[in-house]
Amino acid sequence: MAAVRSQVAPLWAALVLCTAMSSEALAQKKYDSGASDTEIKIGNIMPYSGPASAYAAIGKTEEAYFNKVNAEGGINGRKIKFISYDDGYSPPKTVEQARKLVESDNVLLIFGSLGTSTNGAIRKYMNEKKVPQLFVASGASKWNDPKQYPWTMGWQPSYVSEARIYAKYIMKEKPDAKIGVLYQNDDFGKDYLKGLKEGLGPKTSMIVLEEAYDSSEPTIDERVVKLKASGADVFISITSPKFAAQGIKKAAEINWHPMQIISNVSASVSGVLEPAGIEISQGILSATYTKDGSDPQWNGDDGMKKFYNFLAQYQPKADKLDAGVVFGYAAAQTMVKVLQMCGDDLTRENVMKQAASLKDFAPDTLLPGIKINTAPDDFAPIEQLQMMRFKGKRWELFGDIISSEMSQ
Structure with a gap:
C-alpha cells in the first residue's frame, strides 16, 4: 500500500499542477465583445x-x-x-x-x-x-x-501644430506677407486657423481675409476670387481634397499667383494635384510626415x-x-x-x-x-512634420523635421 501511495502522490501532484496551469492559461485570456480565440x-x-x-x-x-x-x-x-x-x-x-x-x-x-x-x-x-x-x-x-x-x-x-509650422515659415520667408485664408467652416478648418494665429502671434494682422466655406457647397470659386481681391499674396487653403483642387484651378484661371500652401490632408498628388493640373500646381507648399510613393x-x-x-x-x-x-x-x-x-x-x-x-x-x-x-x-501619436514643395511631378522635402514643440 505504501508503494501504491508513493506512486499516486506524484500523479496527483502532476494532475493538480496541470489543472492549475491550464486554469492560469484560461485566466490569461480576456475578451470583450468583438474578440474571441479566433x-x-x-x-x-x-x-x-x-x-x-x-x-x-x-x-x-x-x-x-x-x-x-x-x-x-x-x-x-x-x-x-x-x-x-x-x-x-x-x-x-x-x-x-x-x-x-x-x-x-x-x-x-x-x-x-x-x-x-x-x-x-x-x-x-x-x-x-x-x-x-x-x-x-x-x-x-x-x-x-x-x-x-x-x-x-x-x-x-494635429492641425494646430501643422498650421504653426506654416506661420513660422511665412514669417521667415515673407515677413511682409498679406495672408488670405480659405478654410472649411467646421472644427477641421477652425483648428488650422487657431494654429495659424498662434504661430503668427502678435503678427496676426498679416491675415487680410478669412474666408469660410461649407463642405456641402458645390464650388469655392467665388471665395477664391474674393481672396485675390483682398490683395493677399499668400493663399492658405485649409480644404479637403475636392476643394483644394478647385482652389488651385481657380487661382490659375484668374491669374492669381500667390505663395500657396495647402494642408497636408489635401497634399495627394493623384487625388488633388493631378486633377487640378500638374503645370499649375508647381511651387505649392505643404508639410508632411509620410514618405511620398512617387518619390524615387x-x-x-x-x-x-x-x-x-x-x-x-x-x-x-x-x-x-x-x-x-x-x-x-x-x-x-x-x-x-x-x-x-x-x-x-x-x-x-x-x-x-x-x-x-x-x-x-x-x-x-x-x-x-x-x-x-x-x-x-498624451494621446497625440505623431507630433513632427517636414516642409515640402511641389516640383515636376512630385513633392520635394526641404528643411529639418520640425516638432510641434519647436514651432510654438
Missing part, C-alpha cells in the same frame, strides 16, 4: 461617397493591409474581421453607422474613422459606451484629451520596399501616388501593433492601455526620424 472585429467609418470621397483610398488600403495580416496567420492566431461603412461625410450618418457597429456588429473597437465633424458627432457616444474610438483620421487637437475622453485617440499630427529617393528604402510589395500583392489597383494609400498603410500598421501588444487580453480597456503605451514605433511609410509615441496623458 477573431477580432474592427469597425470603421469612411466617406466612400460624398464631398470627401477622395479619402476612400484610406479605408480600402486598411482593409487590404488587414487581409495581408490575416493571410500571414493573423494576430496571435486571430483573424481580423474589418467592417467598414460609408457615411458620405455626414455626421448624422456617422452616428447611425457607429451605433450599428457597436450595437449590432458588436465590434471590439472603431478604428481610423475619417473626419473631424463626423468623429466629433460620435465621440460622446463612444466614451459613454467605453468603446475605443482609436486612431481617428483627423488632425483635430481635441482627440488628445485623455482626461475627458479616455476612449478617443487621434493618430496624425525611397526606392531603396526598406520600409517602402515592403509597402510596394504589399501593393503588388494585396492592392494592385491602388495608386501609390495617393497620399491616402500611404496613410492607410501606416495607420493599419499602428493598429496591428497595438493588437499584438494586447496579447490574449483583448478587452477594450487593455486596447486603450496599449494604445497609450507606444514607444518609438515607426511604421514603414513614415519619414525617417518620425516615430510614434504615446502615454496615458
Whole structure:
C-alpha cells in the first residue's frame, strides 16, 4: 500500500499542477465583445461617397493591409474581421453607422474613422459606451484629451501644430506677407486657423481675409476670387481634397499667383494635384510626415520596399501616388501593433492601455526620424512634420523635421 501511495502522490501532484496551469492559461485570456480565440472585429467609418470621397483610398488600403495580416496567420492566431461603412461625410450618418457597429456588429473597437465633424458627432457616444474610438483620421487637437475622453485617440499630427509650422515659415520667408485664408467652416478648418494665429502671434494682422466655406457647397470659386481681391499674396487653403483642387484651378484661371500652401490632408498628388493640373500646381507648399510613393529617393528604402510589395500583392489597383494609400498603410500598421501588444487580453480597456503605451514605433511609410509615441496623458501619436514643395511631378522635402514643440 505504501508503494501504491508513493506512486499516486506524484500523479496527483502532476494532475493538480496541470489543472492549475491550464486554469492560469484560461485566466490569461480576456475578451470583450468583438474578440474571441479566433477573431477580432474592427469597425470603421469612411466617406466612400460624398464631398470627401477622395479619402476612400484610406479605408480600402486598411482593409487590404488587414487581409495581408490575416493571410500571414493573423494576430496571435486571430483573424481580423474589418467592417467598414460609408457615411458620405455626414455626421448624422456617422452616428447611425457607429451605433450599428457597436450595437449590432458588436465590434471590439472603431478604428481610423475619417473626419473631424463626423468623429466629433460620435465621440460622446463612444466614451459613454467605453468603446475605443482609436486612431481617428483627423488632425483635430481635441482627440488628445485623455482626461475627458479616455476612449478617443487621434493618430496624425494635429492641425494646430501643422498650421504653426506654416506661420513660422511665412514669417521667415515673407515677413511682409498679406495672408488670405480659405478654410472649411467646421472644427477641421477652425483648428488650422487657431494654429495659424498662434504661430503668427502678435503678427496676426498679416491675415487680410478669412474666408469660410461649407463642405456641402458645390464650388469655392467665388471665395477664391474674393481672396485675390483682398490683395493677399499668400493663399492658405485649409480644404479637403475636392476643394483644394478647385482652389488651385481657380487661382490659375484668374491669374492669381500667390505663395500657396495647402494642408497636408489635401497634399495627394493623384487625388488633388493631378486633377487640378500638374503645370499649375508647381511651387505649392505643404508639410508632411509620410514618405511620398512617387518619390524615387525611397526606392531603396526598406520600409517602402515592403509597402510596394504589399501593393503588388494585396492592392494592385491602388495608386501609390495617393497620399491616402500611404496613410492607410501606416495607420493599419499602428493598429496591428497595438493588437499584438494586447496579447490574449483583448478587452477594450487593455486596447486603450496599449494604445497609450507606444514607444518609438515607426511604421514603414513614415519619414525617417518620425516615430510614434504615446502615454496615458498624451494621446497625440505623431507630433513632427517636414516642409515640402511641389516640383515636376512630385513633392520635394526641404528643411529639418520640425516638432510641434519647436514651432510654438
